[in-house]
Amino acid sequence: MSGFSAFDLLPPILTAIQEAGYSDPTPIQTQAIPPLRLGRDLLGIAQTGTGKTAAFALPILDRLARRRVKAGPKQTRALILTPTRELAAQIDTSFATYGRRLKMTRAVIYGGVGQFTQVRNMGPGVDILTATPGRLLDLMNQGHVKLDRLEIFVLDEADRMLDMGFINDIRRVISHLPVERQTLLFSATMPDEIAHLAQGLLSDPLRIEATPPATTVERVEQKVLFVEKGDKRAVLANLLSQEDLTRALVFTRTKHGADKVVVDLNKRSIEAEAIHGGKSQGARERALGRFRSGDARVLVATDIAARGIDVSDISHVINFDLPNEPESYVHRIGRTARAGREGIAVSLCDITEVGLLRAIEKTIRIPIPVDTDHPHHAQAVAEIRESSHQPAMPGRSNPRAAASRPPREFRNTAARPRQSQNRSEARSDPHAAPAPSRPAPRTDAKPAARPFRNKTRRTSP
Ligand code: AMP
DSSP states (O other): OOTTGGGOOOHHHHHHHHHTTOOSOOHHHHHHHHHHHTTOOEEEEOOTTSSHHHHHHHHHHHHHHHSOOOOOTTBEEEEEEOSSHHHHHHHHHHHHHHTTTSOOOEEEEOSSSOSHHHHHHHTTOEEEEEEOHHHHHHHHHTTSOBOTTOOEEEEOSHHHHHHTTOHHHHHHHHHTSOSSOEEEEEESSOOHHHHHHHHHHOSSOEEEEOOOOOOHHHHEEEEEEEOOGGGHHHHHHHHHTOTTOOSEEEEOSSHHHHHHHHHHHHHTTOOEEEEOTTSOHHHHHHHHHHHHHTSSSEEEEOHHHHTTOOOSOOOEEEESSOOSSHHHHHHHHTTSSGGGOOEEEEEEEOGGGHHHHHHHHHHHTSOOOBOOOSTTOOHHHHHHHHSSEEOSSOSOOOHHHHHHSOOOEESOOSOOOOOOOOGGGTTOSTTOOOOOOOOOOOOOOTTOOOTTOOOOOOOOO
């Protein structure tokens, strides 16, 4: 029995959920589905990645299917307003997926394409319409869409609508809705204007907040130690002597560097193995076997060799050298904190690597805390990092190019608040006003496990 069974949704919906491969509801689904099924209004502070689409689509399908009435010509029973055509298409696909065993009619309306098919689809009326505001208003003004018999209204990504200059279009659409209806408003943030809009729009709403699951970058405890190049081996030996370090993966930039580190550690009576492309398959497997069994607590690897390593319970990832590619940093630290566990990543940064550090921080959009509390702290390196001024994480520039420039300081070291959306989606509606600048979206630097992240879906609306 799936975790959705408790919601008392219609059997064809439960079957479709199962077929979609969902076994348990996400937190927002658990909170939202029961009250929405009963017709409550909802204010959802949630962004994409939380499973919010199913949180509203499932109860909407359930409600519409339980009270079967035919929509009148050009009418829709449910309207989902969303800022971009990509989102509109995605939401429509979700309704198609969850409603595939119900006979529901759907239409999608957005700008940037001819209106002929959209007008034709709306002719007989539909159960569910997903639309962007500009084109919807156009078609309403031309008399092709009517909303006076609407039962359920969803305003999705309200803060982004505001950013994109849709607020007046939204107000116009709302003025055509019947008073008697169920209303849901979703927004990642709650600027005053949206709070005000919500107040007038919703009636005794349930308020729910949800954030997407943490990314690898957020789950791993990270720190950087500024050191002289010549002190790195001593610092490493020091780190490896810590009690809480049960299994460490140490990264070097080169094969030669990996071998040298292992020789040095062995000299210090620390059992360590190296794994890199210069070793035979047999030697690599032996090294990995000793690391897995715990005979060697330390495995020293290059980025490429580390790719195939799947060893659980790595308590520490240590970057003996910082990677040239900022993305590799995320791959590296993802070796710890596997399967939702916490892990620790320590980076050793010498004077030649400050630019690389800056590029990494720019990529992950989080400043890495500096640990000065060790005997080899190199103040000179710290000062280089502090010595020049550049606003933290400015827009997207090439981090690799940045790595080759002289290091500059981060003026703003506070971690950025979570942001809602991918800007790339934002400009797809031709009715959109120029988007004012917003804080940069967070980068869930690539390999992070995102169980509920949006996939790019193709659809034929
Ligand atoms: P959303 O936040 O609605 O954009 O959903 C993000 C992704 O999570 C989509 O790819 C959904 O297919 C997926 N998803 C939604 N609910 C669940 C669930 N209960 N179990 C697994 N995946 C889900």
